[in-house]
Amino acid sequence: MSNKQPIGFIDSGVGGLTVVKEALRQLPNENILYLGDTARCPYGPRPAEQVIEFTWQMTRFLIDQGIKLLVIACNTATAVALEEIKAQVDIPVIGVIQPGARAALKASQTGKVGVIGTLGTVKSMSYEKELKEKSPTVSVTSLACPKFVPIVESNQFLSPVAKKVVAETLVPLHNKYLDTLILGCTHYPLLRPIIQNVMGKKVTMIDSGAETVNDLSTLLDYFDLNNYDLNDNKICKFYTTGSPKMFQEIADEWLDIRDLIVEHISLDD
Amino acid sequence: MSNKQPIGFIDSGVGGLTVVKEALRQLPNENILYLGDTARCPYGPRPAEQVIEFTWQMTRFLIDQGIKLLVIACNTATAVALEEIKAQVDIPVIGVIQPGARAALKASQTGKVGVIGTLGTVKSMSYEKELKEKSPTVSVTSLACPKFVPIVESNQFLSPVAKKVVAETLVPLHNKYLDTLILGCTHYPLLRPIIQNVMGKKVTMIDSGAETVNDLSTLLDYFDLNNYDLNDNKICKFYTTGSPKMFQEIADEWLDIRDLIVEHISLDD
Structure with missing residues (x-):
């Protein structure tokens, strides 16, 4: 059986493009619909109830477009909304936290794992919970990096400002002897070279979004989709709920697709 | 939620132990029940109808023991019985072919993939189908290796006989310019060093069973199990349906578990 319905990806903004990039590589046959809620980005500082509401709005929009599977390609939304949405919709739904946590446990030799993410993700303790449940002896250091998403969304992720902000933000992770760092926000892989440089070569970066595509492949096989x-x-x-122009600039730079179609939509009731 | 029901693994004999070994490493918390139908091994030369019947007998036995998920840790049984069993039982069921095929496509740079397996697996064309559906340009060379399973089951997989048989059997793969070889039988990883030596260092070996454990982790997360x-x-x-002594010798050598419990059972009606 072949199923040509698209796979849906949702994110607070452009971060989920890092997941799409890996999906395009691993699953070149698949049709893709993406929705970035750029107008209301960042989700990180928002109360959980609001993030859940926004995530439901995005989910309904893409389900109405006929997607066969939904990827919540946003850590903040996964942390607070995955369980509820997965339980209530008829298509398979996956988030980015479990795959990232699993990959980190596989990668870490010393059991000293760091997690960087938005305020919302860090406050939810979702990574700690996943990591500790599976491996109670693991030591987890979490750090919220609220300045990272705005840098990426404003297309400044290659700028000197980005370097300065990343270096300053990650200071609390020095001398923690981490051997593995989870990029617990799908925006962060766009800052990956800078983060790697600050953390040092020996720290293994886990791209939670890219790991999610492995799960996505597994579930497409499992559900014959x-x-x-x-x-x-x-x-x-x-x-995008925001400016198609800015979205397109970032997407063009990050993905390698000709004639990228970006359409503005509104999600507010 | 925590679920302490065991995961079930079935195989024609000891081959599935290569999957269990990886499961013990990646999923140390999980309880495991294993059933090897050693008395009727090998499955490879048997007609598909008979393999389906035997696989159902094993499945029913482990479901009666209360497993929460079934891994058909045998390529021959996966090829002919997975679809039917998955559709008819109430617990998640996974096989070893889709994960192996997926890993091979990820690993291959040249698109020249080899598959070695039992007569039954090779005749089923299951790997070709999986590989070609996902990547129509891939070139697949399959070879049945009917002598490999008996060598492993008789605990001779480290012997000079094994070296000779492997070298002779793999001659048809010379000059095929393969860059990836799927070990399409869960017995074959026990012969892996010998196979690697014959094929040369540059050929990437894909252990379909070990790859299956990645899928297993994904599904345990997805179904909250x-x-x-x-x-x-x-x-x-x-x-085991065969001699517990021989089974135990191989399991002791391959796995690292103290006080391994091996019990003889009968599946014949």
Whole structure:
């Protein structure tokens, strides 16, 4: 059986593009719909109830477009909304936290794992919970990095400002002897070279979004949802609640797709 | 939620122990029940209908013991019985072919992939189908190696005989310019050093069983079936329809478990 319905990806903004990039590489046959709630980004500082509400709005929008599987490609939204949404919708739903935590446990030799994420993700303790449940002896150091998402969303992730902010923000992780650092926000892989440079070469970076694509492949196989139809004109469409221009600039730089289609939509009731 | 029910593994004999070994490493909290149908091994040369019947017998036995998820840790049985069993039982069921095929596509740079397996697996064309559906341009060379399973089951996998048989059997793969070789039988990882030596260092070996454990972790997370209860006395129990002594010798050598419990059972009606 071949299923040409698109896979849906949602994020507070452009962060989920790091997940899409890996999906395009590993799953080149799949049609993709993406929705970034750029107008209300960042989600990190918002109360959980509001993030849940916004995530439901995005979910309903993409389900109405006929997606076959939903990836909550945002750590903040995964932390507070995954369980509820997964339980209530009819399609498979996956988030980015469990795959990231699992990859970190596999990668770490010393059991000293760091997690960087938004305020919301860090406050939710979701990574700590996942890591500790599976490996009670692991030591977890978490750090909220509220300045990172705005840098990425304003397309400054390669700038000298980015270098300065990353270096200053990560100071509390010095002398923690971490051997593994979870990039617990899908925006952060765009800052990865700078983060790696600050943390040092010996620290293994875990890209929670890229890890999620492994789970996505597994679930497409498990639920028999793969698209094998190669004659199909491939759909890869992006929706944003914010400025399509800024979104397109970042997407063009990060992904390698010609004629990227970005459409503005509104989610407010 | 924590679920202490065991995970079930079934195989025609001791081959599935290569999957269990990886499961013990990646999922140390989980309780495990294993059933090897050693008395009727090998499955490879048997007609598909018979393999399906035997696989159902093993499945029913372990479901009666209360497993929460079944791994068909045998390529021959996966090829012919996975779809039917998965559709008809109430617990999640996974096989070893899709994970192996997926890993091979990820690993191969040149798109020239080899598959070695039993007569049954090779005749089923299951790997070709999986590989070609996902990547139509991949070139697949399959080879049945009917002598490998008996060598492993008779605990001769480190012997000079094993070296000779492996070298002779793999001659048809010379000059095929393969860069990736799927060990499409869970017995074969016990012969891996010999196979690697014959194929050369540059060929990447894909252990379909070990890859399956990644899928297993994903599904335990997805269906919320993990065991987090560490105070539990861990169960790791092995059933065989054949000689417990021979089974135990191989299991002792391959796994690193003290006081391995091996019990003889009968599956014939």
